[in-house]
Amino acid sequence: MLPDKFGNTALHIATRKKRAEIVNELLLLPDSNVNALNRDTKTALDIADALPLSEESSEIRGCLYRYGAVKANELNQPRDELRKTVTQIKNDVHIQLEQTKKTNKNVHNISKELRKLHREGINNATNSVTVVAVLFATVAFAAIFTVPGGDHNDGTAVVVKGLPFKIFFIFNAIALFTSLAVVVVQITLVRGETKAEKRVVEIINKLMWLASVCTSVAFIASSYIVVGQRHKWAAILVTLVGGMIMAAVLGTMTYYVVKSKRTRSMRKREKHTRRSGSNSWMPSDYSNSEIDRIYAL
Numbered sequence: 001m002l003p004d005k006f007g008n009t010a011l012h013i014a015t016r017k018k019r020a021e022i023v024n025e026l027l028l029l030p031d032s033n034v035n036a037l038n039r040d041t042k043t044a045l046d047i048a049d050a051l052p053l054s055e056e057s058s059e060i061r062g063c064l065y066r067y068g069a070v071k072a073n074e075l076n077q078p079r080d081e082l083r084k085t086v087t088q089i090k091n092d093v094h095i096q097l098e099q100t101k102k103t104n105k106n107v108h109n110i111s112k113e114l115r116k117l118h119r120e121g122i123n124n125a126t127n128s129v130t131v132v133a134v135l136f137a138t139v140a141f142a143a144i145f146t147v148p149g150g151d152h153n154d155g156t157a158v159v160v161k162g163l164p165f166k167i168f169f170i171f172n173a174i175a176l177f178t179s180l181a182v183v184v185v186q187i188t189l190v191r192g193e194t195k196a197e198k199r200v201v202e203i204i205n206k207l208m209w210l211a212s213v214c215t216s217v218a219f220i221a222s223s224y225i226v227v228g229q230r231h232k233w234a235a236i237l238v239t240l241v242g243g244m245i246m247a248a249v250l251g252t253m254t255y256y257v258v259k260s261k262r263t264r265s266m267r268k269r270e271k272h273t274r275r276s277g278s279n280s281w282m283p284s285d286y287s288n289s290e291i292d293r294i295y296a297l
Contacts, residue, residue: 007038015044018056020063027067034069045069126186133182140176141215144169144222156226166234169227173238174245176219180212181249209250216246 003009011032014022023044026032035043045064049071051057187209220242223235 003036003038007040009033009036009038009044011036011044012038012042012047015047015060015064016051018051018054018060020056020059023060024063027063034064034067035075037072037075041072043069043072043075046071130183130186133179133186137176137179137183137215140172140179141219143172144219144226161231166231169223169234170238170241173219173223173242177216177242177245180216181245184209184212184246184249184253213246213250216242 004013008016011023011026011034014026027034035045037043045061048057048061048064051060220235220239223238224232227234
C-alpha cells in the first residue's frame with residue numbers, strides 16, 4: 001500500500017476514521033504492513049490507542065492485535081538495544097586499546113631502565129677488572145727492577161743463576177703479559193652512547209693498545225739486561241711467551257672489531273632496503289638499536 005505525503009497508509013487512515021470493516025479488509029491484503037510507520041513514527045496501533053474508547057476502537061485494536069500489530073516504541077526497541085550494544089562494544093574496545101598502548105609504553109620504559117641498569121652493572125664490573133689488571137701489570141713490571149738480592153753494576157741480577165730466580169722471572173713475565181692482555185680486552189669493549197663519545201673511545205683505545213705494546217717491548221728489553229748473556233735463553237723464552245700472548249689478544253680483538261663493523265654495515269643496508277621496499281610502518285627491533293660495544297679500530 002502506498003502512503004500519502006504524511007507517510008500514512010490506508011491502514012493508518014482507516015484506523016483514524018474508526019472504519020473497522022475497512023481495517024479488517026486491509027489486513028487481509030497480502031501486501032499489507034500492519035506495523036508500517038508514518039512520518040510521525042506511529043503505527044496503526046498507536047493511532048488506535050489514541051482513539052476515544054468506543055465499540056469501533058475496541059474492535060479495531062482487537063483486529064490489529066490478531067495480525068501482530070505493535071506500538072512504535074516496541075517496534076524500535078530491538079534496534080535501539082542493538083545500537084546501544086554496538087556502542088558499548090566500541091567503547092570497550094577503545095578502552096582496551098588505550099590500556100594496551102599504556103601497557104606497551106610502560107613495558108618499553110621498564111625495558112629501557114633494565115637495559116640501562118644492566119649496562120651500568122657491566123661497566124662497573126669492567127672498570128673494577130681493569131683496575132685490578134693494571135695493578136697486577138704495575139707490580140709485575142716494577143718487580144723486575146727490584147729483584148731479590150739486588151743487581152750487579154752491569155744491571156744483571158745477583159741471584160740470576162738460582163732456580164728460584166728463574167721461576168720468579170718467567171712467572172712474573174707471564175703475569176705482566178696476561179694483565180696487559182686483560183687491559184687491552186677491557187678497554188676494547190668500552191662503549192659510547194653518542195657519536196662524539198665513540199670517536200673519543202676509538203682514539204683512547206688506539207693509544208692504550210700502543211701503550212700496552214710499548215710496555216711489553218720495554219719489559220722484554222729489560223729482561224735481557226737482568227738475566228745477562230749467560231742466561232739469554234730465559235729472555236728469549238719470555239719474548240716468545242709475551243709475543244704470543246699479545247699477538248693472540250690483539251689479533252682476536254682486531255678480528256672481532258672488523259666483524260662488528262661489518263655486522264653494523266650489513267644491518268644498515270638491510271634496514272635501508274626494508275624502508276625503500278615498503279612505505280608502511282615497521283616496528284623497530286630493539287636488538288638493532290642497541291649500541292655495539294667494540295670501537296677499537
